[in-house]
Amino acid sequence: MTDGAFDELVTFVEEELRFATSHYNDSYLDRRVSSRMRRTGNETYAEYLETLRADPDEQEALLDAMSINVTGFFRNPDVWSGIRSVLRLLAENDESDEVRIWSAACADGREPYSLSMLAHDDPEIDAATVRILGTDISEPALETARGGVYEEPRTVDIGDQLSFLDHYQQYVEEDGRTYRIADPVTRNVTFQRHDLINDDPKSGFDLVVCRNLFIYIDNEYKQSMLRTIAQSLRPGGYLVIGKAETIPPNLKSAFTVRDARLRIYQRDQKDLNGDD
Ligand SMILES: C[S@@+](CC[C@H](N)C(=O)[O-])C[C@H]1O[C@@H](n2cnc3c(N)ncnc32)[C@H](O)[C@@H]1O
Numbered sequence: 001m002t003d004g005a006f007d008e009l010v011t012f013v014e015e016e017l018r019f020a021t022s023h024y025n026d027s028y029l030d031r032r033v034s035s036r037m038r039r040t041g042n043e044t045y046a047e048y049l050e051t052l053r054a055d056p057d058e059q060e061a062l063l064d065a066m067s068i069n070v071t072g073f074f075r076n077p078d079v080w081s082g083i084r085s086v087l088r089l090l091a092e093n094d095e096s097d098e099v100r101i102w103s104a105a106c107a108d109g110r111e112p113y114s115l116s117m118l119a120h121d122d123p124e125i126d127a128a129t130v131r132i133l134g135t136d137i138s139e140p141a142l143e144t145a146r147g148g149v150y151e152e153p154r155t156v157d158i159g160d161q162l163s164f165l166d167h168y169q170q171y172v173e174e175d176g177r178t179y180r181i182a183d184p185v186t187r188n189v190t191f192q193r194h195d196l197i198n199d200d201p202k203s204g205f206d207l208v209v210c211r212n213l214f215i216y217i218d219n220e221y222k223q224s225m226l227r228t229i230a231q232s233l234r235p236g237g238y239l240v241i242g243k244a245e246t247i248p249p250n251l252k253s254a255f256t257v258r259d260a261r262l263r264i265y266q267r268d269q270k271d272l273n274g275d276d
Helices: 004-015 026-040 045-054 056-066 077-092 110-121 139-147 158-162 219-232 249-254
Strands: 099-104 130-136 149-151 172-175 178-181 189-193 205-210 233-241 255-259 264-267
Touching: 004 026, 004 045, 026 045, 026 056, 045 056, 077 099, 077 110, 077 205, 077 233, 077 264, 099 110, 110 130, 110 189, 130 139, 139 149, 139 189, 205 219, 219 233, 219 249, 249 255
Parallel strands: 099 130, 099 205, 130 189, 205 233
Antiparallel strands: 149 178, 172 178, 233 264, 255 264
């Protein structure tokens, strides 16, 4: 699939447009580039590179297409039933008076707000003890997240996504196609920029949810991202990754599988150093 012209294109994107293409796998990059090529009527990578060099609007359109920010409320509802069980276990643990959750690569905030709504909704969970941190590499995504207001495009039914909870109207103010997250739900959530490849690990989290990012990431970086996440969990803390994602072989020993299908893991007690 890759050829010299493709490599030249990718180098242009990396060096001139300053997008870290090396973090992503070639098939992902190729899909994004090919989709822009179809839109602009370019048939070869070389032709498209010419268009790209000459047209700043196309440069912006390509960068937009490359940033993977698809998300939703309660995405993959079966996984959220699993997350509910984990939250209940964490809420039961009376050694700690707080449940600390990190939604890593949270895009525009729908995932951390889903976590907060779930905590408010479940009678076995005291939402007042739950603290959720949402992080992403993208500042524009975080800006939307902090605003907590979502416009419904024609192709997405936000009400349907939220109906994972029977009475979601308690947590969201609906006005036509605009959904505003209610204050009690936003109060549990804070947002911060964090780059899972280059920034330091965090510490002491009871649960890290990091879904639908690894599928796009080159293996080399996937490992360092998962190591950052593993170090951010307290021993015995839980990890949820995307349904199509896997833990790299050399980090498998750091986790016990709790639900293979839903990709729920628990961090072992042992030290992570020396696992390589
Ligand atoms: C497909 S979205 C996943 C959103 C959410 N977790 C979900 O499953 O619905 C992937 C997110 O990863 C973010 N991202 C890409 N590279 C990243 C990095 N190095 N560190 C942190 N976030 C990153 C993107 O900005 C995007 O918002």
